[in-house]
Amino acid sequence: MSLNKVRLGKLVQKQTQFKLRSYSGIFSSLIVLQVLGILFSLNGVGMTGTSAYNMSVSITYYSADIVVVLTLIWAFISAILITTKAYREDDYIFVTNRLSSNLSNIIFMAIASIIGGVTAILSGFLLKLVVYTFFTAEFMHTGTSMLLSEVIGGAIIVILYVFLACAAGYLIGSIAQMNRMFIILVPVIVIGTTLLLEMSSSKLTTYMIEFYFYEHSFLMSLLKGFFTAVLLFTLATLLSNRKEVRA
Numbered sequence: 001m002s003l004n005k006v007r008l009g010k011l012v013q014k015q016t017q018f019k020l021r022s023y024s025g026i027f028s029s030l031i032v033l034q035v036l037g038i039l040f041s042l043n044g045v046g047m048t049g050t051s052a053y054n055m056s057v058s059i060t061y062y063s064a065d066i067v068v069v070l071t072l073i074w075a076f077i078s079a080i081l082i083t084t085k086a087y088r089e090d091d092y093i094f095v096t097n098r099l100s101s102n103l104s105n106i107i108f109m110a111i112a113s114i115i116g117g118v119t120a121i122l123s124g125f126l127l128k129l130v131v132y133t134f135f136t137a138e139f140m141h142t143g144t145s146m147l148l149s150e151v152i153g154g155a156i157i158v159i160l161y162v163f164l165a166c167a168a169g170y171l172i173g174s175i176a177q178m179n180r181m182f183i184i185l186v187p188v189i190v191i192g193t194t195l196l197l198e199m200s201s202s203k204l205t206t207y208m209i210e211f212y213f214y215e216h217s218f219l220m221s222l223l224k225g226f227f228t229a230v231l232l233f234t235l236a237t238l239l240s241n242r243k244e245v246r247a
Contacts (some may be wrong), residue, residue: 008100015104020111023087030116033074037067038127039107042135062131064124068158071120072165079109079169083177083240102237109166117159123152153218160225167232174236 044060081087082105176182 008103011100012107013102015100016111019104023082023108026081026112027115029078030071030074030112030119031195033070034119034123036069037064037070038130041066041127042131048141062124062127064120064127067123067127068120071116071158071162075109075116076169077114078112079166080173080176082109082135083170083173083236085177088177089181098241099237102240105170106233109170110163113159113163113166118155120158120162121155152217152223157218157221157225160222160229164225164229164232167229167236171232171236171239174239178239204225 041062041064044062047060088101
């Protein structure tokens, strides 16, 4: 029996470093999705126009909204994949336990959220540069007057919501791993709930949307997103700890 005592912090650090090197495919898929998002956005995300006195004006709006949505979907699916058996068994090349595995996963997803959020925000500037360079327009306002603080604030919010999408996916993945039946039931429940919410005009649905997406205070948005993510990750960790230890 080894007399070496493995410290939790050191173990989590090694596992996180290993996952950053090994899970490169997750970041490759992010690049592909964001490039697709930019291509889909080349026609603009909105358009308006008016005409008067034999003169017409057409305005096309360009933003990184589609890229951000695809990044959220990427985060959600990637978090579910991390909970699958193929990814979980990678942890067993280390002396490990459920806690260190979950902590390293959460740190990995936090780093992935930062990368995904920053690149999603920067893709908006790349999109405008591509449109300005390769497409003809009589006049184009590129938004260069945007303050640096606004860009940083927007990036922080996007990073937080990408992290929140990771937390939701991680919880659903952890539930699915508890029983094989959940693998079938979870997509059905998610799709069914989404359709039900779209068809209903319940006050609860309206409140939840306003609670997370219509908050005017920057600090409150951060707190709501952060504590919701912490709650979801805590539930996922508690569920995974109930599973049997691998022999």
